[in-house]
Amino acid sequence: MKAEADESKLRKRMDNLHKDIDIMKGDKFRLTDINLDYIKKELFTRDFMENHTNFSSFDKMIRSSDFKIENELEFIDASNSANWNEYVVKSTEFKDWNEMLRTSVLERATRKLMVKHN
Secondary structure, eight states, X not given: OHHHHHHHHHHHHHHHHHHHHHTTOSSSXXXXXXXXXXXXXXXXXXXXXXXXXXXXXXXXXXXXXXXXXXXXXXXXXXXXXXXXXXXXXXXXXXXXXXXXXXXXXXXXHHHHHHHHHO
């Protein structure tokens, strides 16, 4: 019975991992698939930001930029601009915004698998 429960949990974790990976299909992320709230809470955790950027939170990164971002639409507009990519390059270890998103999704998936596996 325990083996069946463990197998069911593993299957569910793998399904969740596939959902995370599906987000990364294609060359570019679409921010309609990843909203700002999800980015802040699930992808750009304090650990992620401290390990890969000059900031302790994504909100601090946004506030330190020259962009006026007060809502989802302003964020989408900003993040689709060449200036946002330049800001990401200057403020992080990533070559562009897409690489930052991709890395955060992979780290989240790994983190979720590790936490649930133990």
